[in-house]
Amino acid sequence: MRRLVLIAIPYVWLLALFLVPFIIVFKISLSDTELSIPPYTPTLDFSAGWAGFKEFLAGLDFENFVWLTEDDLYWKAYLSSLKIAIISTVLTLLVGYPIAYAMARAPQEWRATLLMLIILPFWTSFLIRVYSWMGILSQEGYLNQLLMSLGLISEPLIILNTNTAVYIGIVYTYLPFMILPIYSALEKMDESLLEAAEDLGCSRFSAFWLVTVPLSKQGIIAGSFLVFIPTLGEMVIPSMLGGSKTLMIGKVLWEEFFSNRDWPVASAVAVILLLILVIPIILFQRNEQKQREAEG
Amino acid sequence: MALDAFAPWEDPKAEPVIHFQNVTKRFGEFTAIDDLTIDIYEKEFFALLGPSGCGKTTLMRMLAGFETPTEGTILLQGQNIAPIPPNKRAVNMMFQSYALFPHLSIWENIAFGLKRDGMSKPDINDRVDEMLRLTRLEQFARRKPHQISGGQRQRVALARSLAKHPKLLLLDEPLGALDKKLRQETQFELMDIQEKTDTTFVIVTHDQEEAMTVASRVAVMDHGKIIQVSTPDAIYETPNSTYVADFIGDVNLIEGKAAAKDGDKLHIAWAEGQPEIIGTPATEFSNGQTVHFAIRPEKVSISAEKPETANALKGKIMDIAYLGNISTYHVELPGGQIIKAQTANNRRLSRRTFTWEDDVWLSFTDTAGVLLER
Numbered sequence: 001m002r003r004l005v006l007i008a009i010p011y012v013w014l015l016a017l018f019l020v021p022f023i024i025v026f027k028i029s030l031s032d033t034e035l036s037i038p039p040y041t042p043t044l045d046f047s048a049g050w051a052g053f054k055e056f057l058a059g060l061d062f063e064n065f066v067w068l069t070e071d072d073l074y075w076k077a078y079l080s081s082l083k084i085a086i087i088s089t090v091l092t093l094l095v096g097y098p099i100a101y102a103m104a105r106a107p108q109e110w111r112a113t114l115l116m117l118i119i120l121p122f123w124t125s126f127l128i129r130v131y132s133w134m135g136i137l138s139q140e141g142y143l144n145q146l147l148m149s150l151g152l153i154s155e156p157l158i159i160l161n162t163n164t165a166v167y168i169g170i171v172y173t174y175l176p177f178m179i180l181p182i183y184s185a186l187e188k189m190d191e192s193l194l195e196a197a198e199d200l201g202c203s204r205f206s207a208f209w210l211v212t213v214p215l216s217k218q219g220i221i222a223g224s225f226l227v228f229i230p231t232l233g234e235m236v237i238p239s240m241l242g243g244s245k246t247l248m249i250g251k252v253l254w255e256e257f258f259s260n261r262d263w264p265v266a267s268a269v270a271v272i273l274l275l276i277l278v279i280p281i282i283l284f285q286r287n288e289q290k291q292r293e294a295e296g
Numbered sequence: 297m298a299l300d301a302f303a304p305w306e307d308p309k310a311e312p313v314i315h316f317q318n319v320t321k322r323f324g325e326f327t328a329i330d331d332l333t334i335d336i337y338e339k340e341f342f343a344l345l346g347p348s349g350c351g352k353t354t355l356m357r358m359l360a361g362f363e364t365p366t367e368g369t370i371l372l373q374g375q376n377i378a379p380i381p382p383n384k385r386a387v388n389m390m391f392q393s394y395a396l397f398p399h400l401s402i403w404e405n406i407a408f409g410l411k412r413d414g415m416s417k418p419d420i421n422d423r424v425d426e427m428l429r430l431t432r433l434e435q436f437a438r439r440k441p442h443q444i445s446g447g448q449r450q451r452v453a454l455a456r457s458l459a460k461h462p463k464l465l466l467l468d469e470p471l472g473a474l475d476k477k478l479r480q481e482t483q484f485e486l487m488d489i490q491e492k493t494d495t496t497f498v499i500v501t502h503d504q505e506e507a508m509t510v511a512s513r514v515a516v517m518d519h520g521k522i523i524q525v526s527t528p529d530a531i532y533e534t535p536n537s538t539y540v541a542d543f544i545g546d547v548n549l550i551e552g553k554a555a556a557k558d559g560d561k562l563h564i565a566w567a568e569g570q571p572e573i574i575g576t577p578a579t580e581f582s583n584g585q586t587v588h589f590a591i592r593p594e595k596v597s598i599s600a601e602k603p604e605t606a607n608a609l610k611g612k613i614m615d616i617a618y619l620g621n622i623s624t625y626h627v628e629l630p631g632g633q634i635i636k637a638q639t640a641n642n643r644r645l646s647r648r649t650f651t652w653e654d655d656v657w658l659s660f661t662d663t664a665g666v667l668l669e670r
Contacts, residue, residue, distance in 0.1 A: 190393060192391045192392075192393050192395040193395050195360075195362055195382070195389075196389070196391055196395035196396075197408070198361075198382045198383045199383070199388055199389045199457075200388065200408050200409030200412060200456070200457075200460070201383045201384075201413055201460070211397060215398065294398075
């Protein structure tokens with residue numbers, strides 16, 4: 001009995017917080033938009049009984065999903081998001097790996113402080129941090145002021161409201177998610193492995209490539225998924241730092257919901273996004289599983 | 297001694313494979329190696345023995361190339377190795393932690409160094425198979441390091457470091473992680489492999505028994521200096537200082553003053569009211585000079601009646617340590633000095649002659665102990 005209760009708690013949790021909301025979103029995606037509250041039809045009316053339920057089912061259809069294939073905005077937004085997510089993940093890896101490496105090689109007494117510095121920005125609101133990037137990157141912003149006062153440029157750079165600003169924002173926001181798993185993989189590594197590699201004829205660089213990189217592979221994979229998955233559906237960064245040309249599915253979703261008030265189409269976009277994300281999430285889980293087995 | 301005994305260090309014409317010339321290594325204020333000069337010869341099994349922090353690991357890391365001497369030179373076959381980086385040295389090291397690559401199979405671990413040399417595939421295959429046979433690991437070739445036992449990992453580490461035919465193999469506490477029984481078996485295996493491969497081995501250890509078992513010569517180190525270099529039996533029987541005598545095995549140390557000479561014998565006055573100890577000095581002692589008399593417990597006999605030997609001391613048994621094959625008696629002399637005496641337990645325990653509080657006589661010949669200046 002106790003066992004049953006223990007197992008039931010996480011299932012009830014998942015059911016209430018994941019499955020039920022998903023079913024509601026899925027149901028809305030099958031509905032039609034309407035100027036009312038809520039802004040879609042049909043709605044389930046329990047008082048009408050079985051006949052009411054049958055009528056409710058008859059009102060559902062897949063036309064919103066068909067619509068997604070007809071208007072090229074959507075698949076272009078999906079592809080563009082995919083591209084931005086992949087490029088940002090690679091950029092975050094390129095910036096994050098050296099930081100994680102330096103942290104793992106830092107003296108023991110410094111490591112906790114360095115970790116703290118990585119986590120510290122999370123204590124401030126994400127929104128405020130993105131706003132401050134607007135202040136830094138805008139034409140009269142700190143970055144341009146600095147570069148111009150140093151005489152490096154004569155015209156202010158246009159960064160804000162371009163894809164560059166979106167990449168900067170994403171790399172900045174998701175960097176800790178890349179650093180932490182790579183750091184934990186590198187920190188566990190026995191340094192005598194590098195000496196052994198050198199002893200057996202490796203140069204410093206080939207020792208890094210043949211030993212350090214393979215041993216931090218799980219961390220790289222985990223970090224990449226942790227950046228890629230949320231970036232794919234990212235909404236705040238592209239809408240605040242990106243320009244009108246920055247097309248991301250999260251932004252489209254937001255606009256469908258709040259500007260267009262077309263909840264059914266927005267829900268359909270969300271359902272497809274979820275289906276796209278299921279693939280990397282499953283791959284991520286398998287990577288975690290493999291890592292546990294390797295350590296076991 | 298056998299006619300063809302292996303002793304190149306006694307041959308003045310022999311060229312050492314390793315020559316340390318006045319090597320000093322400092323880490324900031326700390327002197328790890330202090331003006332050290334030593335020769336190691338080809339095919340030797342050379343043990344560096346000492347307590348932790350005595351500099352033995354630093355010495356080995358300088359040979360591997362992970363540290364460079366602050367002063368002095370190290371020659372490998374007559375060539376100064378200071379400017380040669382570790383990956384270009386014909387020296388390989390077996391690490392204390394084994395440092396096996398966890399992401400590679402046993403086969404790939406052993407092949408790692410060979411691949412870096414750009415060896416051809418069939419040659420690599422042959423060499424790895426040979427190493428697997430030598431270390432009896434054939435059936436584990438495809439496993440990963442975490443899928444085999446500690447003893448097997450130790451053999452993989454050995455195979456990997458031997459695969460490249462090093463001129464010199466360095467072993468850093470190679471058996472430290474194994475349990476006692478396995479360690480003893482592995483010691484003999486290590487000697488076999490050293491003989492089969494004709495490689496010069498330098499082993500670092502803090503375990504004196506291990507050093508004595510495997511090595512052709514042992515260097516006892518302390519505070520960055522080599523105190524004595526000699527064969528295991530010479531180190532044990534004729535230590536050059538109380539430090540060595542005390543570090544290797546069990547010893548009774550008695551401090552006294554040189555009293556009178558009697559031919560080649562020396563009388564040592566060591567306590568009021570006690571008979572003088574008679575010993576055979578190897579060096580000259582002037583009258584009244586401090587003498588440290590060192591004698592191994594197994595060379596002290598214990599008896600109920602006063603025996604007819606050069607030295608006989610009366611005492612009382614305080615403690616008996618029964619170790620199975622031998623028993624160690626702690627005997628207190630009237631002055632309070634404790635002398636350890638060991639006897640082999642040739643008989644069953646129930647027929648033991650002595651027990652606690654028994655008055656006994658301790659005796660030893662005039663050549664049983666060593667007389668040391670310091």
